[in-house]
Amino acid sequence: MNRTEIEEKLKEIIRPYVQNEEAFQNMTADTDMLRDLQINSAHLVDIILDMEEEFDIEIDDTTAEKMLTVGEAIDITEKLSQQE
Amino acid sequence: MTDFTHILDQLPYDQPFLFVDKLHTLTEEGAEGAYTFTQNADFYRGHFKDNPITPGVILTECMAQIGLVCLGLFLLEQAGLKPSPLRIAFTESHVNFHKPVFPGETVRVRSEKVYWRMGKLKCRVIMYNAREEKVCSGELSGIIRS
Numbered sequence: 215m216n217r218t219e220i221e222e223k224l225k226e227i228i229r230p231y232v233q234n235e236e237a238f239q240n241m242t243a244d245t246d247m248l249r250d251l252q253i254n255s256a257h258l259v260d261i262i263l264d265m266e267e268e269f270d271i272e273i274d275d276t277t278a279e280k281m282l283t284v285g286e287a288i289d290i291t292e293k294l295s296q297q298e
Numbered sequence: 299m300t301d302f303t304h305i306l307d308q309l310p311y312d313q314p315f316l317f318v319d320k321l322h323t324l325t326e327e328g329a330e331g332a333y334t335f336t337q338n339a340d341f342y343r344g345h346f347k348d349n350p351i352t353p354g355v356i357l358t359e360c361m362a363q364i365g366l367v368c369l370g371l372f373l374l375e376q377a378g379l380k381p382s383p384l385r386i387a388f389t390e391s392h393v394n395f396h397k398p399v400f401p402g403e404t405v406r407v408r409s410e411k412v413y414w415r416m417g418k419l420k421c422r423v424i425m426y427n428a429r430e431e432k433v434c435s436g437e438l439s440g441i442i443r444s
Binding site: 254256257259262263275278279 | 387389390413415416417418439440441
């Protein structure tokens, strides 16, 4: 799966949790999921679980805690799916 | 038989907002406990006028205290984590209400863990009345960490 495909799938995963629709429409790699998209921090856990299922990867808690921007989420997914 | 008093002692609630009397079961996978609604609880004066019925928010709170918080305290203990200082927050509730609960009724709450990850506990929770009828059910989540 290439970066664009990962990004598209990630967008679908985070969409239900987004509180700021405008920031979601203008999303870039630097978009912060908590600050910009105003996702409730408790929902980040759901996003991580959804990513693990969708991409068939395992994200450990330390890595998950570092995943703040959309770009970081894509980087982590890309790196972990190459290890599979 | 374990009475789980040590878990009840750690609950951060007190009257008039404690909605757990007893815990019957606590495992890594779920919890079961009971509560009897106080006949003359203050909220019955206004919900509803001359027609006391336990408010849905109170039923939800009761489900959360037994199903999420008691289970969460048990999971923290099993993981060897000290529950103090305890940080808890109720984050999500999706509940359907099926039957009214009147003053003095005893309910049984059963919760089943969906996941516990990074301090977030999500459970499927069902409340039954003394006639074993389903009173309300749904999914609740909260953050519980030390």
